Amino acid sequence: MHLEFCGAAQEVTGSCHRLQLGGTQLLVDCGLFQGGRDADARNAEPFPFNAADIEAVVLTHAHLDHSGRLPLLVQRGFRGGIWCHPATADLVAIMLEDSAGIIEHETAVTNRKRERKGLPPVKPLYTRADAEAVLEHLRPLRFGETVEIADGVRLRLQDAGHILGSAIAELWLSEGKLQRKLVFSGDLGHRGAPILRDPTPIAEADLVIMESTYGDRCHRPWEDTWRELGEVFDADGQKGNILIPAFAVGRTQELLYVFARHYQDWRLERWHVFLDSPLAIKATAAYRRHLELYDSEACRVQRERGDPFVFPQLRMSESVEDSMALNQVRSGAIIIAGSGMCTGGRIKQHLKHNVWRRDCQLIIAGFQARGTLGRQLVDGARHIRLWGETIRVAARVHTIGGLSAHADRDGLLAWYRGFAAGPTLALVHGEPEAIASLADAVRGLALRVLCPQPGERIDLATVAPSH
Structure with missing residues (x-):
């Protein structure tokens, strides 16, 4: 039973985490890398796994740094279900269509320039047809409902309060005698923000994978x-x-x-x-x-x-x-x-x-x-x-x-304190300074604090149960 950090490790974008237990593999998020001169090249790279081997995806919310590579995943062989809140299903449909339209337009502009230089055309990262193909895989799941999404994997979504339909993912994993509960925060909302409810507190977990976008600062009142x-x-x-x-x-x-x-x-x-x-x-x-x-x-x-x-x-x-x-x-x-x-x-x-x-x-x-x-x-x-x-x-x-729609340092700490016992914590979705600062603040609360590097794998057997 392993967890691999395939994106949003020591950086804010490209959220993608792979879980493997026995012969079962699933992803939590599959987002675009954004910002930096190499973002386009990174998005076009092969996944560090075979897309056809992934049985299910848990999509925490519709923002493209969490959902934007789903068309590539389907294009490259994924055939499973993408589990998300119904509002996320509504939003991701329009966001991926828009993303694909921009990619197609930018590729057409690039190819006109290449043609004038006598260069061969390049292919778009993905097309509107690829984006539309994702919709067939969406499996809406309301907050508070529990469902088995693969052998040995049960999922429950809770309200993260970040954008419409944004979710905290509770995952119960079972492989032989080994059982672990993982909680992925997704992006947590800013307490007191207009329109949406505050993030739902969760009481139990063996490993918490928490965002840290604003881990080194607090918002103004x-x-x-x-x-x-x-x-x-x-x-x-x-x-x-x-x-x-x-x-x-x-x-x-x-x-x-x-x-x-x-x-x-x-x-x-x-x-x-x-x-x-x-x-x-x-x-x-x-x-x-x-x-x-x-x-x-x-x-x-x-x-x-x-x-x-x-x-x-x-x-x-x-x-x-x-x-x-x-x-x-x-x-x-x-x-x-x-x-x-x-x-x-x-x-x-x-x-x-x-x-x-x-x-x-x-x-x-x-x-x-x-x-x-x-x-x-x-x-x-x-x-x-x-x-x-x-x-x-x-x-x-x-x-x-x-x-900001993200929880600040105090909000992140408050949400983590909602766990009955200080479970092992892995900090993702933040720049290195923000991760390091939040790690220092939480060390006295958590059993263990991890700051995973890109591509790092955690053997979940080594994660102590919190109960």
Whole structure:
């Protein structure tokens, strides 16, 4: 009985963990590597296992760093079930279609350039057909239900509170006389965040595999975050445009929700708010279909006001023509667009047309992985490169970390303390500094703390049972 860390070890993206017991193999997540010059090459590499040998996948949530290589897995021979919450099944369908469309478009652009140079064409990482093939393998499972997903493997999902349908995975493993319970945190939500419930506490485990994205820092209190955000919108004087790169699933819906709630407080009637993301528009529709996942406050808002994501001055820019028209707007626009780390999508066009203007403001409202354009902007870059052009950064950049959908250091520690006995803990999904910092903080609580390296394997027989 072994656990192998095939991704998100000593880094934030590429989540993929392989479990093997007897002749049974399964994965927890199969996500894209994001950020860094070698991300495309890493995603195209063969898996460190035979895809046809994997019997099942547990998908914790729909973000592409957890789901984005599923089309490759199916393309390369996977034939089993992909177990996830029904809301995740809804979201992953639209996210993989969008991802495949971007990959196909970028490959077509690359091949036109290669053709002019007399070079042979390259194949896309995967296609829309590959993404659609994943949907046949989805096996929806509601929170709290237990099911056997392979010989000797039982699964129960619990609410992680990160995005719609995000799950903590409880896995009971049995191989002969050896029995172990593993708990994968997935991505844990930020306590007190709008719309969704807080992460579910789990009482028992022999091994906990926990994310550590913000393992070395704490978020600002929510009251301070709302005040800081409101000050950006309510500033007097000449106003240019405000750009908000936002993840299409999770962050965008939170922003729309709080904009609606603070519409008068923040004097948003003075702005035109554009949601410039077809994917985010579809994801928001999915949020409307799953009211059962809302927290009590969001349920109350929905009952009293109706749709919690709409307000005056909000415009949906779905078509390419609508998006391009925003390039002519020089002031008075708040533009929410993907991608959240500025690695692709329509936000790059808006940066090209605005970030060199002194009256432009840029709100960074989520984690920015190393190697991404968003991280460059957070780190104070005075120039950026877009499509071979060097562009001066004159805009004012606001980093509002309190909006993160991830649990911070205190939230991670609080969730881990929910286990009755301090089980062995493996820290993943974080940069090395964050992992090391969180490991130091938790050593007095955990029986043993592991900081696995990429490709490292753990013999689960060596993991002491916590009961």
